[in-house]
Amino acid sequence: xxxxxxxxxxxxxxxxxxxxxxxxxxxxxxxxxxxxxxxxxxxxxxxxxxxxxxxxxxxxxxxxxxxxxxxxxxxxxxxxxxxxxxxxxxxxxxxxxxxxxxxxxxxxxxxxxxxxxxxxx
Amino acid sequence: xxxxxxxxxxxxxxxxxxxxxxxxxxxxxxxxxxxxxxxxxxxxxxxxxxxxxxxxxxxxxxxxxxxxxxxxxxxxxxxxxxxxxxxxxxxxxxxxxxxxxxxxxxxxxxxxxxxxxxxxxxxxxxxxxxxxxxxxxxxxxxxxxxxxxxxxxxxxxxxxxxxxxxxxxxxxxxxxxxxxxxxxxxxxxxxxxxxxxxxxxxxxxxxxxxxxxxxxxxxxxxxxxxxxxxxxxxxxxxxxxxxxxxxxxxxxxxxxxxxxxxxxxxxxxxxxxxxxxxxxxxxxxxxxxxxxxxxxxxxxxxxxxxxxxxxxxxxxxxxxxxxxxxxxxxxxxxxxxxxxxxxxxxxxxxxxxxxxxxx
Numbered sequence: 001x002x003x004x005x006x007x008x009x010x011x012x013x014x015x016x017x018x019x020x021x022x023x024x025x026x027x028x029x030x031x032x033x034x035x036x037x038x039x040x041x042x043x044x045x046x047x048x049x050x051x052x053x054x055x056x057x058x059x060x061x062x063x064x065x066x067x068x069x070x071x072x073x074x075x076x077x078x079x080x081x082x083x084x085x086x087x088x089x090x091x092x093x094x095x096x097x098x099x100x101x102x103x104x105x106x107x108x109x110x111x112x113x114x115x116x117x118x119x120x121x
Numbered sequence: 122x123x124x125x126x127x128x129x130x131x132x133x134x135x136x137x138x139x140x141x142x143x144x145x146x147x148x149x150x151x152x153x154x155x156x157x158x159x160x161x162x163x164x165x166x167x168x169x170x171x172x173x174x175x176x177x178x179x180x181x182x183x184x185x186x187x188x189x190x191x192x193x194x195x196x197x198x199x200x201x202x203x204x205x206x207x208x209x210x211x212x213x214x215x216x217x218x219x220x221x222x223x224x225x226x227x228x229x230x231x232x233x234x235x236x237x238x239x240x241x242x243x244x245x246x247x248x249x250x251x252x253x254x255x256x257x258x259x260x261x262x263x264x265x266x267x268x269x270x271x272x273x274x275x276x277x278x279x280x281x282x283x284x285x286x287x288x289x290x291x292x293x294x295x296x297x298x299x300x301x302x303x304x305x306x307x308x309x310x311x312x313x314x315x316x317x318x319x320x321x322x323x324x325x326x327x328x329x330x331x332x333x334x335x336x337x338x339x340x341x342x343x344x345x346x347x348x349x350x351x352x353x354x355x356x357x358x359x360x361x362x363x364x365x366x367x368x369x370x371x372x373x374x375x376x377x378x379x380x381x382x383x384x385x386x387x388x389x390x391x392x393x394x395x396x397x398x399x400x401x402x403x404x405x406x407x408x409x410x411x412x413x414x415x416x417x418x419x420x421x422x423x424x425x426x427x428x429x430x431x432x433x434x435x436x437x438x439x440x441x442x443x444x445x446x447x448x449x450x451x452x453x454x455x456x457x458x459x460x461x462x463x464x465x466x467x468x469x470x471x472x473x474x475x476x477x478x479x480x
Binding site: 035077 | 173176177178180181244245248251254261262263264265266269271279280303304306307310311312313315
């Protein structure tokens with residue numbers, strides 16, 4: 001009966017239960033390769049600025065004089081280009097997404113060698 | 122002759138995922154003419170080659186379209202590689218082919234869901250997208266992204282798939298093939314589905330050929346045109362035949378896409394058995410100088426990439442002729458003489474991607 005061709009699938013679905021993840025209770029695991037946010041080990045950074053020049057969206061800004069490295073999380077497209085070109089391999093891509101935010105804020109990291117640095121040591 | 126009425130269709134319409142406007146000239150309930158208007162989502166991506174260097178543009182090229190993103194990246198990279206006369210490693214060619222075929226499957230499954238949604242079969246729509254989810258998971262595991270992959274680069278690919286994961290992919294595809302066979306029954310044999318698709322929007326072989334239709338739209342009308350037969354990437358080493366139907370109606374177009382999904386599964390399996398060991402990328406140095414045309418087969422049809430470089434890191438010109446652009450004249454032909462209620466189905470059967478068309 002061609003009119004009942006969907007029936008088998010429908011009955012299977014009744015027994016199977018939901019195929020989706022019950023989100024707030026159970027969260028989907030990310031894979032090892034999942035593209036997430038870019039992290040930096042600021043102590044290793046030499047502020048060469050290659051990542052800034054190669055970034056397709058201009059999300060990264062490097063200021064050599066102030067010894068800071070900053071990234072606009074909402075501009076970053078998670079292409080992983082910066083981590084590949086980094087000569088010191090101090091950039092790393094996490095497999096967790098950036099959490100949602102209300103404002104466009106630049107995440108700024110200052111070198112540990114700056115004398116009055118109180119944050120990213 | 123009845124009274125003529127003009128009905129505006131779109132740019133916002135429940136059946137349209139993306140904005141296109143059609144002025145439908147009706148006589149009673151029958152469409153006699155359709156006048157398209159595009160330009161709602163033009164983003165000037167071709168102009169952007171002047172601002173982004175040729176390596177950065179890979180990521181822009183991927184964003185021309187969300188569904189065939191991998192193939193846009195691949196087409197662009199192939200163009201630049203050909204200009205620079207770079208031969209990429211064979212393993213990279215196979216990996217590109219695997220991802221390209223997975224893209225084709227995910228695009229066709231998405232389209233089948235949208236078609237089911239267009240004729241009001243919500244349950245079938247959900248089932249199609251449930252199957253598509255498995256492919257997206259494979260993408261996320263291998264490339265890191267679900268829709269935009271950023272994995273194709275000039276000189277090869279940026280991520281490898283190890284043999285364990287390749288076997289896992291084959292396992293997933295085996296399961297998917299079995300489940301998809303059940304769903305195929307509904308698209309091919311169900312009375313209500315057939316009533317909406319069979320004999321609707323017939324495009325003759327002559328018209329398809331004259332109007333320059335591409336991809337499944339042309340193949341469903343009996344035009345044997347599949348760019349994969351040219352043997353780019355690893356396709357030259359794989360065994361396959363272009364899938365042809367002769368009826369030229371919406372049912373034939375559905376059928377072509379269904380058979381192409383099975384063909385893609387077969388091609389991926391062939392790739393997994395043939396894939397050689399080796400490097401996945403070679404270092405490319407210098408700037409491109411010259412021009413080149415690349416033609417590759419996307420899920421929606423043939424895409425043409427034209428690149429002209431001048432020896433600096435910025436290209437002079439990049440032109441992308443996308444499949445939907447080529448299929449719009451054929452769509453207007455099929456719309457003539459159809460009922461107003463069939464217009465959404467006919468628009469969907471060309472698998473419209475307006476982002477591609479306008480770039």
